[in-house]
Amino acid sequence: MADPRDSLFEAPPMADQERMIEAILFATADPMTLAQLAGRMPHGCDPATALAYVRKRYEGRGVTLMRIGEAWAFRTAPDLGYLMQHEVVETRKLSRAAIETLAIIAYHQPATRAEIEEIRGVSVSRGTLDQLIELDWIRLGRRRMSPGRPVTFIVTSHFLDHFGLETARDLPGLKELRAAGLLENRPPPGTEEPDADDSQDDLFEE
Amino acid sequence: MADPRDSLFEAPPMADQERMIEAILFATADPMTLAQLAGRMPHGCDPATALAYVRKRYEGRGVTLMRIGEAWAFRTAPDLGYLMQHEVVETRKLSRAAIETLAIIAYHQPATRAEIEEIRGVSVSRGTLDQLIELDWIRLGRRRMSPGRPVTFIVTSHFLDHFGLETARDLPGLKELRAAGLLENRPPPGTEEPDADDSQDDLFEE
Amino acid sequence: MAQEPFDLGEASVAERVAAEALIVDVGAFEGPLDLLLTLSRTQKVDLRQVSILALARQYLAFVEQARSLRLELAADYLVMAAWLAFLKSRLLLPPDPTDDGPSGEELAAHLAFQLERLEAMRTVAARLMGRDQLRRDFFPRGITEDVARVRRVTYTASLLDLMQGYARIRTRDDFRPFVMDRENLMTMEEALDRLREMIGFAGDWTDIASYLPMDWQEDPVRRRTATAATFAASLELAKEGRIDIRQGDTFAPIHIRKRTPRDG
Numbered sequence: 001m002a003d004p005r006d007s008l009f010e011a012p013p014m015a016d017q018e019r020m021i022e023a024i025l026f027a028t029a030d031p032m033t034l035a036q037l038a039g040r041m042p043h044g045c046d047p048a049t050a051l052a053y054v055r056k057r058y059e060g061r062g063v064t065l066m067r068i069g070e071a072w073a074f075r076t077a078p079d080l081g082y083l084m085q086h087e088v089v090e091t092r093k094l095s096r097a098a099i100e101t102l103a104i105i106a107y108h109q110p111a112t113r114a115e116i117e118e119i120r121g122v123s124v125s126r127g128t129l130d131q132l133i134e135l136d137w138i139r140l141g142r143r144r145m146s147p148g149r150p151v152t153f154i155v156t157s158h159f160l161d162h163f164g165l166e167t168a169r170d171l172p173g174l175k176e177l178r179a180a181g182l183l184e185n186r187p188p189p190g191t192e193e194p195d196a197d198d199s200q201d202d203l204f205e206e
Numbered sequence: 207m208a209d210p211r212d213s214l215f216e217a218p219p220m221a222d223q224e225r226m227i228e229a230i231l232f233a234t235a236d237p238m239t240l241a242q243l244a245g246r247m248p249h250g251c252d253p254a255t256a257l258a259y260v261r262k263r264y265e266g267r268g269v270t271l272m273r274i275g276e277a278w279a280f281r282t283a284p285d286l287g288y289l290m291q292h293e294v295v296e297t298r299k300l301s302r303a304a305i306e307t308l309a310i311i312a313y314h315q316p317a318t319r320a321e322i323e324e325i326r327g328v329s330v331s332r333g334t335l336d337q338l339i340e341l342d343w344i345r346l347g348r349r350r351m352s353p354g355r356p357v358t359f360i361v362t363s364h365f366l367d368h369f370g371l372e373t374a375r376d377l378p379g380l381k382e383l384r385a386a387g388l389l390e391n392r393p394p395p396g397t398e399e400p401d402a403d404d405s406q407d408d409l410f411e412e
Numbered sequence: 413m414a415q416e417p418f419d420l421g422e423a424s425v426a427e428r429v430a431a432e433a434l435i436v437d438v439g440a441f442e443g444p445l446d447l448l449l450t451l452s453r454t455q456k457v458d459l460r461q462v463s464i465l466a467l468a469r470q471y472l473a474f475v476e477q478a479r480s481l482r483l484e485l486a487a488d489y490l491v492m493a494a495w496l497a498f499l500k501s502r503l504l505l506p507p508d509p510t511d512d513g514p515s516g517e518e519l520a521a522h523l524a525f526q527l528e529r530l531e532a533m534r535t536v537a538a539r540l541m542g543r544d545q546l547r548r549d550f551f552p553r554g555i556t557e558d559v560a561r562v563r564r565v566t567y568t569a570s571l572l573d574l575m576q577g578y579a580r581i582r583t584r585d586d587f588r589p590f591v592m593d594r595e596n597l598m599t600m601e602e603a604l605d606r607l608r609e610m611i612g613f614a615g616d617w618t619d620i621a622s623y624l625p626m627d628w629q630e631d632p633v634r635r636r637t638a639t640a641a642t643f644a645a646s647l648e649l650a651k652e653g654r655i656d657i658r659q660g661d662t663f664a665p666i667h668i669r670k671r672t673p674r675d676g
Binding site for chain 3: 026027028029030040073074075076077078081084087088089091094096097099100102103104106107119120121122161162163164165171172173174177180182186188189190
Binding site for chain 3: 229232233234235236237279280282290291292294295296297298299300302304305306308309310312313325326327337341352353369370371377378383
């Protein structure tokens, strides 16, 4: 069949675009961004609108369209997980240190190693961070514009995918923590006020 | 959540059974038979009926429920198969060897490989000629009536198209090249300036 | 909380149990802050209302007991103990107006903040891990289809590239114009024509040099090209089965003769 890119200058009807979204997203296990979808669909398509229709269509179904960061993927409805015992992939149990470190990065991102250590009150082992990076749950962010230009860590879209989060703003209890001032970078009394404008604000507030 | 198999003696509503079919067939790595589906679903379910409903629901969608032998699986609608191809177009600049070979053929056609090598002063790889033939910029001309009856190469009409020439005679001559500042060195003294058209006549006057 | 020095021989069962519990406990804590957080829970109040003074006393007593049991405490536990002792004195003594450092209350408030923050992080970490997780509670597509990546490479060149390419060749230092210098160049075709005519008369081995035309024998340049062309022509004739070629030794003269039918 001829490539529609060559022959069509008008976009296909929205119903067809919906079908394309279904086909493309059913074919992959990885979330796809709008740009990736647009790249696969014929010229003139509007994947954002088509996605909205598809999402509506699958609401309440056995598989649903989920937004993961900037990307989209079909996932089975969580309430049907019990049917999928065979597909469960046993994961190594994470240490308490790893879980807490992950949570600190998620809620404080971008977070430096020193900040993680300050919050937990103990040093963070290299292995803990390595393990989280290997799981593709955290990655390096921008360097902090402070003395020593330390590296920061942020969570990945894979992390969002794993925990079924649309964005990092949907982390459980995030609003309450912020309201309680517990996500502020509060330096110990008597120390210099650090440059705060580089902290997590940019990630959570658009 | 409790396993419904333990608690339910009445089958779940058909709508729920449909959702289960969707989720299972979406997530499993292999097509599933009715027996396998029944084994995964709570007691009292009727996978055959549920499957029929699901099949109807996906009729004409981007993915459809297909029967594969005795088993069932979601598959991309056949008419959307072209979406499963991602064409990446890469534009590369022609190598210097290819450009020079092409230029010699254009200015001296018909040219044998030995002639190209004599002019370039280095041997011409088979790959370079193949590449130019594949690009449809050169093709084989008549065999030269000389010992070994070597093949000759000439440029194609596709070549003329690409370079915006009506005939190969439109190629600027050496005088024009010099006027354009492209020929900076004068030829070694004692050599006559050849008229580039000379060697092309026999081809273009046919 | 003061205790008698620990002695294996005379220690009561209760003392030994207490000592073992402490060992276990120290190992179970992830540092002084974790220990403080655990101790603060015994106050059974909201972390915001926790008495830092009482907490400091508890911690110091804990460290004292560990020392009395001769347990090895990591350095950071002792650093924290020293800091809490300092904080305790600040909280108990009236503020010194000449000291412009942070007040005891400020330091205590920060410690309370740290404890509350750690507690909060633990709570949300548990909530995070309690969420539905991919491949445990919800699942991605099981049968994925490979997307064929069709790579199409297109090559481009402009007319300018072409002209520059040609100009580059034509301006090369060692450039010799093609099919030009005919006067001093004998082509193989010429030699071949000549040889074909002459070979019919040569039944015996003859030096190939004798086939060179007279006017190509003097000038070294002309002799060289004529020799090469004639030799190449002789190879061509040998290939056609018209002549035989022989050379007695390296650099010895090359002889050719007409091949007779019986040889073939």
